Amino acid sequence: xxxxxxxxxxxxxGIGKGLTMQELAGKNALVTGGARGIGAxxxxxxxxxxxxxxxxxxxxxxxxxxxxxxxxxxxRKAVAIKADSADPVAIQRSVDExxxxxxxxxxxxxxxxxxxxxxxxxxxxxxxxxxxAVNVRGPVLAAKAAIPHLKEGGRIITIGSAGADxxxxxxxxVYYMTKGALQAFNRGLARELGARDITVNLVQPxxxxxxxxxxxxxxxxxxxxxxxxxxxxxxxxxAAAVAFLATPTxxxxxxxxxxxxxxxxx
Numbered sequence: 001x002x003x004x005x006x007x008x009x010x011x012x013x014g015i016g017k018g019l020t021m022q023e024l025a026g027k028n029a030l031v032t033g034g035a036r037g038i039g040a041x042x043x044x045x046x047x048x049x050x051x052x053x054x055x056x057x058x059x060x061x062x063x064x065x066x067x068x069x070x071x072x073x074x075x076r077k078a079v080a081i082k083a084d085s086a087d088p089v090a091i092q093r094s095v096d097e098x099x100x101x102x103x104x105x106x107x108x109x110x111x112x113x114x115x116x117x118x119x120x121x122x123x124x125x126x127x128x129x130x131x132x133a134v135n136v137r138g139p140v141l142a143a144k145a146a147i148p149h150l151k152e153g154g155r156i157i158t159i160g161s162a163g164a165d166x167x168x169x170x171x172x173x174v175y176y177m178t179k180g181a182l183q184a185f186n187r188g189l190a191r192e193l194g195a196r197d198i199t200v201n202l203v204q205p206x207x208x209x210x211x212x213x214x215x216x217x218x219x220x221x222x223x224x225x226x227x228x229x230x231x232x233x234x235x236x237x238x239a240a241a242v243a244f245l246a247t248p249t250x251x252x253x254x255x256x257x258x259x260x261x262x263x264x265x266x
Contacts (some may be wrong), residue, residue: 004160006072008251016194026050028051028105028181029043029054030109031053032138033112034212035063035064038239039055042239042249043078045236046182047074049247054094064080081093081097088137099149103104106154110142114173116177120128135175136185139158143189152196152197157245158186159204161205182202186255186257187255201255207227208234216254227264230262232262241260
């Protein structure tokens with residue numbers, strides 16, 4: 001994940017300085033699990049394009065507040081909402097608070113997720129339930145809560161995993177199963193909302209340099225070996241894909257899976 005200490009670095013790279021086209025000016029976005037890592041990079045990328053941004057977080061309060069200040073310093077509205085993405089009440093409340101704080105909702109990014117690994121024979125029911133609650137039920141309920149607020153041109157973008165198409169690590173079977181479920185959800189919801197001119201897309205990152213999976217970690221060389229480019233994603237690479245799908249330029253793209261994996265599926 002992107003730690004709060006990396007935010008100044010992101011700004012030096014131009015992220016958060018308002019240097020890009022304001023294609024999302026006047027739009028309001030909610031990024032679940034947005035305090036750190038890929039979520040934080042997405043929040044900054046959307047604000048860079050002009051959007052006001054709400055983020056949810058569960059435990060990273062300090063990182064969330066620093067991110068809010070970064071976005072506000074760039075002239076956008078921002079709010080951090082403490083919400084457990086396994087809790088249906090908290091999910092609904094986070095959407096309601098976003099609408100109240102920002103004045104509406106145009107873009108939902110389902111980013112919040114958890115990862116737990118084990119062989120099937122050793123997987124506990126509690127871990128299975130936790131993965132399903134956050135990684136599958138969470139995006140469904142967030143979309144359910146957001147849909148009444150979305151107008152023509154609205155966007156729902158969900159973060160999946162390239163592992164849904166290529167399971168590289170045996171202990172990840174249940175985790176990748178939850179990411180595979182998002183593919184069907186993405187296609188079905190795109191059909192459901194197409195008549196309202198709301199697009200629905202899925203971004204599938206490959207190995208990404210975050211606190212939980214650093215590019216200097218124990219298994220990093222193995223992961224790099226799976227990629228045609230031989231390197232990890234940076235969170236900004238995933239964020240760029242999300243930001244593109246949120247813009248009017250992507251108005252004809254829906255029900256699509258955009259995989260950002262350096263060619264691991266090539």
